[in-house]
Structure formats: C-alpha cells, structure tokens
Amino acid sequence: MDKDIRKIRKSIEQRKKSRGRAPDSTKKQLLSLSPEPEERHGYYPVYTGSGELEGKGSPAARIAVKGILSVMLFFGTALVWQVDSDALQKPKEWTNQALTDEFPFARANMWYKQAFGRPLSLSPNPVAEVDQSQSMALPVNGNITETFDANGTGIMIEPGETSNVSTIKEGVVIFAGNDKETNKTVTVQHADGSVSSYGNLSSIDVHLYQFISASQAVGSFTPSSESEMVYFSIEKNDDYIDPVQVIQVDELP
Known part of the structure; x- marks a missing residue:
C-alpha cells in the first residue's frame, strides 16, 4: 500500500516538473525570435562578411537609383518636346521658361x-x-x-x-x-x-x-x-x- 502511494507521488512530481517553466536559455531563445522595432517598420538588417550590420541600400545602389531617375527625367523632357499635342503645350512652356530664364x-x-x-x-x-x-x-x-x-x-x-x-x-x-x-x-x-x-x-x-x-x-x-x-x-x-x-x-x- 505504501509502495503504491509513493509511486503515485513520484509520478505526480514528475508531471509537475515536466509542466514547469522553461529554463532561462530557452526563454532567451524565444525572446530573440521577436521582431525588433526596425524590422516591424520595414527595415531589415543586412549581415556583412565583417560581422557588422548595415541597412538596405548601399551608397552604390542609391547612386544607381538617382542615375536611373535622372535618365528618366531627361528622356521624359525630350519626349515632351517631340510629341506635338495640345495637352503638352503647357509643360513645353514651363520647360522652356525653366531652361532659359536667369535665376x-x-x-x-x-x-x-x-x-x-x-x-x-x-x-x-x-x-x-x-x-x-x-x-x-x-x-x-x-x-x-x-x-x-x-x-x-x-x-x-x-x-x-x-x-x-x-x-x-x-x-x-x-x-x-x-x-x-x-x-x-x-x-x-x-x-x-x-x-x-x-x-x-x-x-x-x-x-x-x-x-x-x-x-x-x-x-x-x-x-x-x-x-x-x-x-x-x-x-x-x-x-x-x-x-x-x-x-x-x-x-x-
């Protein structure tokens, strides 16, 4: 009888241990999985070979984007002058004034x-x-x-x-x-x-x-x-x- 009681108590203690709180290391791992504020707002870190973190958009990429936008603006202006349309008459006048008037x-x-x-x-x-x-x-x-x-x-x-x-x-x-x-x-x-x-x-x-x-x-x-x-x-x-x-x-x- 006493042996049965002891077995029951041991099984209860084991179940309590198995349901206990996770160790600190496990807790840290779970916390590390939560997104940082930058990540929640669309900024994701980039890991470089040197071990440092850098944001998306390197200087070379930003220069490339500016260059593409400049080319688009140039060809857009050229297109305005080439197309003979009444709807583009006002943009032509504005472009001509911007290019000829002295600041x-x-x-x-x-x-x-x-x-x-x-x-x-x-x-x-x-x-x-x-x-x-x-x-x-x-x-x-x-x-x-x-x-x-x-x-x-x-x-x-x-x-x-x-x-x-x-x-x-x-x-x-x-x-x-x-x-x-x-x-x-x-x-x-x-x-x-x-x-x-x-x-x-x-x-x-x-x-x-x-x-x-x-x-x-x-x-x-x-x-x-x-x-x-x-x-x-x-x-x-x-x-x-x-x-x-x-x-x-x-x-x-």
Whole structure:
C-alpha cells in the first residue's frame, strides 16, 4: 500500500516538473525570435562578411537609383518636346521658361540679407555694405555722346580719360566676357528685376555670379582708336529703358 502511494507521488512530481517553466536559455531563445522595432517598420538588417550590420541600400545602389531617375527625367523632357499635342503645350512652356530664364540671384541675395542680417557671399571677399539710399549716378564720368533715342538700347558715354566703370546699384554679375556688339561687357542683375550692362570696357574686374555692391567697379576703360565711348544700358521686363530717365544726369549733349 505504501509502495503504491509513493509511486503515485513520484509520478505526480514528475508531471509537475515536466509542466514547469522553461529554463532561462530557452526563454532567451524565444525572446530573440521577436521582431525588433526596425524590422516591424520595414527595415531589415543586412549581415556583412565583417560581422557588422548595415541597412538596405548601399551608397552604390542609391547612386544607381538617382542615375536611373535622372535618365528618366531627361528622356521624359525630350519626349515632351517631340510629341506635338495640345495637352503638352503647357509643360513645353514651363520647360522652356525653366531652361532659359536667369535665376533671380539678386532677389535671393536681398532675401538672405533680410533674413540673416548680412549679404550672401560666394567668394572669400565679402560684399561691403554701402548706403543704398544714395541716388544713382552714371557708371562713369563723361559726356553722353549718343542718346537712347539714337542708340535704341542704351547710351554711349565718352570719359575722355582712363576711368573706372562702376555698377549703378548692388546686384549679381550674370555675364562677364566678350559680346559681339559691345566687346568686353559686364551685365549685372538687380533685386528689382532690372539688368544693367556696361560695354566697350578695356578690362573686366569681376567674375560670373559675383555679388557686387552699388558703385563697385566692374572694370576700367581707356580711350583708344578702336573705342572712345562706354556703352551703358538698363533693361527691365524684356524692355530697354532710357538710363537718363532713371539716373540723375547733370549734362546732356
């Protein structure tokens, strides 16, 4: 009788042990199978040969994707221009404007100054602050020998001696080089959307996309047998403006 009772008790103890909690090692294994937060949100680690973990999308893969997107954009733009459809007329106009219009650097520079209290400078020499309330003057001292009515686009100024040619107000240089009509020429874009040009220069002292202040020299002029006059013009909204109408001129021919 006692033997039977002991056997029953042993079998009960064995069943209790078999139903007990899992060892710590088993628990750790079960916990390790649960997904990490990154995995739950779609990020899966990649195991490299060095034993380190890296996210999906290597630098080479990202560059390849950008290259494919750029090619698709290029061919998409080409397709827009090749297909003759009324539905694509608006995209054509937008593309043409984006490719031909000059970026408003001067206006962006003015916004930067208002937002951060100092001018935007892309060169090691910052633009000097000047009093913009001063009235504009001709870019070079001299006599106006050819008026706007006679020239059609600007005026011609005869300095009579070697002189610096200065911009009428602050802006950004959008052209600095040889023009087929006015030879060495500097064109400056201003914050109000206007553009001023200074031609027939003997030398150019500024570079493309340089921010310049009002009355800053853009070049110099030395009279010669080839040229005795400086060309000066103002353009706004694709129309030329008579500089004499916007600049105080003491003397007219």
